[in-house]
Amino acid sequence: MKILVLNCGSSSIKYKLYNMDDNSVLAAGGVERIGLDEAFIKITLPNGEKKKIMHDMPDHKEGVNFVFQCLLDPEFGAIKSLSEIDAVGHRIVQGGDLFEKSVIVDKSVEDGIESLCDLAPVHNAGHLKGLRAVDKLMPQVPQVCVFDNAFHSTMPDYAYLYAVPYELYEKYHVRRYGFHGTSHRYVSQRVCEFLGRDIKTQRIITCHIGNGASVSAVKFGKCVDTSMGLTPLAGVMMGSRSGDIDPSAVTFLMEKLGKKPQEMADFLNKESGVLGITGISSDMREVESAAAEGNERAQLALKMYNYRIKKYIGAYAAAMGGVDIIVWTAGVGENQVGTRLEACSGLEFLGVEMDAEANKVRGEEAIISKPESKVTVCVIPTDEELMIAKDTMALLQK
Numbered sequence: 266m267k268i269l270v271l272n273c274g275s276s277s278i279k280y281k282l283y284n285m286d287d288n289s290v291l292a293a294g295g296v297e298r299i300g301l302d303e304a305f306i307k308i309t310l311p312n313g314e315k316k317k318i319m320h321d322m323p324d325h326k327e328g329v330n331f332v333f334q335c336l337l338d339p340e341f342g343a344i345k346s347l348s349e350i351d352a353v354g355h356r357i358v359q360g361g362d363l364f365e366k367s368v369i370v371d372k373s374v375e376d377g378i379e380s381l382c383d384l385a386p387v388h389n390a391g392h393l394k395g396l397r398a399v400d401k402l403m404p405q406v407p408q409v410c411v412f413d414n415a416f417h418s419t420m421p422d423y424a425y426l427y428a429v430p431y432e433l434y435e436k437y438h439v440r441r442y443g444f445h446g447t448s449h450r451y452v453s454q455r456v457c458e459f460l461g462r463d464i465k466t467q468r469i470i471t472c473h474i475g476n477g478a479s480v481s482a483v484k485f486g487k488c489v490d491t492s493m494g495l496t497p498l499a500g501v502m503m504g505s506r507s508g509d510i511d512p513s514a515v516t517f518l519m520e521k522l523g524k525k526p527q528e529m530a531d532f533l534n535k536e537s538g539v540l541g542i543t544g545i546s547s548d549m550r551e552v553e554s555a556a557a558e559g560n561e562r563a564q565l566a567l568k569m570y571n572y573r574i575k576k577y578i579g580a581y582a583a584a585m586g587g588v589d590i591i592v593w594t595a596g597v598g599e600n601q602v603g604t605r606l607e608a609c610s611g612l613e614f615l616g617v618e619m620d621a622e623a624n625k626v627r628g629e630e631a632i633i634s635k636p637e638s639k640v641t642v643c644v645i646p647t648d649e650e651l652m653i654a655k656d657t658m659a660l661l662q663k
């Protein structure tokens with residue numbers, strides 16, 4: 266069975282084609298800059314080489330079209346005919362309280378995702394466009410949606426409710442949902458396999474630190490708390506998102522800057538975080554090298570960034586009555602040696618003892634704490650796409 270996994274962002278489409286007989290990846294790549302000038306696709310070839318092709322993609326339909334065109338390419342493609350694809354699995358960020366499990370797509374699922382666009386303004390609209398583009402091209406092929414918030418649906422009410430009048434929760438479903446759940450689910454399970462431990466006995470803090478970033482508390486296999494909220498804006502500081510901020514600062518700034526609600530949301534989502542503090546970039550590689558060259562704003566941004574993650578680790582150790590494992594994953598978590606070391610420093614009182622030498626790894630499974638550390642700290646590269654492919658297959662085989 267061949268399953269295509271799509272992660273359609275607002276201006277990008279990441280994809281992986283799996284042969285589920287042996288979980289092998291037949292093709293992988295990503296389209297960037299949809300709707301902008303100089304759009305392109307980057308393809309990872311089976312030998313690991315990368316290929317970049319410029320191609321005009323005014324909208325998601327053309328983006329999806331071009332992904333299929335590349336999959337079919339006689340020279341570097343992976344399939345001979347679209348009929349080889351048995352199903353398509355999508356990452357959907359916001360399922361609200363409509364979707365707490367993966368589902369097969371039909372009209373009501375599409376309508377549901379559309380109704381939730383306001384609650385993940387940067388993400389859901391792109392997912393929907395991708396879904397519809399696939400439907401136009403291959404209407405007979407089943408599609409499955411896997412939701413980022415699903416893994417967090419086990420949070421208790423006292424953790425997910427906001428302290429606003431209860432009727433607002435009942436009427437508008439305003440509560441914390443949490444995101445990156447497919448990743449938190451994967452790394453919490455995988456780290457236990459890696460360490461040979463039973464997940465039902467472990468208190469795990471998972472740090473998914475990418476461009477979007479979130480921290481979760483996973484107690485005995487279930488998520489009990491997570492740092493993102495109603496939307497993926499809350500929690501730790503991110504590439505261009507503010508993370509936690511006093512709501513009064515938001516209303517104060519709206520008045521001062523004369524911004525409407527949507528403009529303010531854009532400001533906090535796209536112009537804040539590391540980008541807002543440094544004025545240079547939201548890309549942590551650039552910020553890290555600017556800091557190394559002595560740029561004070563870049564140094565400040567890194568301190569703020571690492572400090573906020575440390576505070577969440579402390580909070581979640583308290584929430585679970587202790588912590589056995591800390592996991593680092595996603596672009597920054599898998600690669601940024603300094604962030605891992607800084608955020609875990611000063612946590613010796615919790616039993617965290619980092620091994621600076623072992624920590625010098627990038628993008629591979631590793632233990633990065635000392636052998637005598639009471640808390641085991643690990644790097645586990647995430648694999649959201651494989652989880653989505655597995656969920657897709659499981660639903661279709663039901």
Ligand SMILES: Nc1ncnc2c1ncn2[C@@H]1O[C@H](COP(=O)(O)OP(=O)(O)O)[C@@H](O)[C@H]1O
Nearest residue numbers: 475476477504547548549550595596597600601
């Ligand atoms: N080698 C690296 N060193 C430091 N940061 C890295 C490295 N590789 C990727 N990153 C950072 O990871 C982030 C992107 O993470 P990713 O998980 O791909 O995010 P998203 O899925 O939200 O787009 C970027 O800020 C990027 O700079």
Ligand SMILES: CC(=O)OP(=O)(O)O
Nearest residue numbers: 358444445476477497
């Ligand atoms: C939910 C979220 O923040 O996703 P991403 O990291 O892909 O932006």
Ligand SMILES: [Mg+2]
Nearest residue numbers: 475476477595
């Ligand atoms: Mg991601």
